[in-house]
Amino acid sequence: HFQLRLSDGGSPCAGRVEIYYNGIWGSVCDDSWDVVDAEVVCKQLGCGKALDMTPPSSSGPGSVHIWWKDVKCFGNESFLWECPSVPLGHQDDCSHKEDVRIMCSEHKELRLVNGKHRCEGRVEVFYNGTWGTVCSDTLDSHVAKVICKQLHCGAFQYVEYDAQSFGAGTGTIWLDEMECLSHESTLWQCHTDPWGQHDCQHREDAGVVCSESNVTKEQSLSSTYCHKQLDTQDSVHLHGGSSNCSGRVELGNVVWQFLGYN
Structure with a gap:
């Protein structure tokens, strides 16, 4: 097998x-x-x-x-x-x-850039090998809540609907016409137009500010929230989730399945 x-x-x-x-x-x-x-x-x-x-x-x-x-x-x-x-x-x-x-x-990542720390800034997503931006046309509080939750950045505070605070991005505008219900774990679980299809310009690049501010600009998601303790006999892995910090718990060669965990 x-x-x-x-x-x-x-x-x-x-x-x-x-x-x-x-x-x-x-x-x-x-x-x-x-x-x-x-x-x-x-x-x-x-x-x-x-x-x-x-x-x-x-x-x-x-x-x-x-x-x-x-x-x-x-x-x-x-x-x-x-x-x-x-x-x-x-x-x-x-x-x-x-x-x-x-x-x-199909590997995807999410980040906020040009803010005072990693929990505020211009919304950028990595897809098809390049970083791009997100249009603010339909980026409402439901979408912003999912972004803050995915980044482990606390509660959503407010959305920037233009590029004045965090600057205009470059390259591809990856996402437009987003509809989230707030319960999604990742931004790509929300309904959107096909990736790369939009009617926006970079002056409409979205920005989001989340409540968590006790982080530095340099701290990454994995280093801040997911310290791995690996041992040759009893190594712990999370597999199949949306990031290194979520998924099925695997201890050594044993799989522990937690069903119905919220």
Whole structure:
């Protein structure tokens, strides 16, 4: 029984390539790894296309096992384990420093920039390999509440409907015509026009101010709210959530399922 995931990359579509086999999650050595192999992974996970960039390294080491190396996909495979490779577990010349990490086009991130701290500023989202802005046309309190909640920035305070306070952005305007109900965990769970489709200009870039201010401009979401304590015997992972700080709790090789937790 095989499973595939991307771990410690901030979303299910970026991170370290890991294979579940024989009841254990293990990584893949980057010997002979190329973009064709990454395309198979992204396609299998429904994460779009492989990008020519890698996510930042995680704060902890990879899994105990390195299952595969010398993966050589042709590109038409539906599953990574259909690609030729060195047999499972034969990886004596690899270390976790060589674990494969990839980013797919459906990987998304959210941030606020140009404020006094990371909980206020111009709303920017990362998609398809680039950072872009959000149009303020329909960005109401419901949308702003979701943004503050996703960033762990406390309660929503107010929305900036022009670029005067936090400046105009550059590049793509990714989101327009957003409708949230406030219960969503991430901005991309809300209804929007297709990504990149809009009738806005950068002078309409949205800004949001959240109540949390006890953070510095340099503090990141992961370093502020999600300190990982990793041990070779009892490592704790969160997998399958919207960020490194949410998801299914995995302790070592045991999966603890919490059902109905709010």
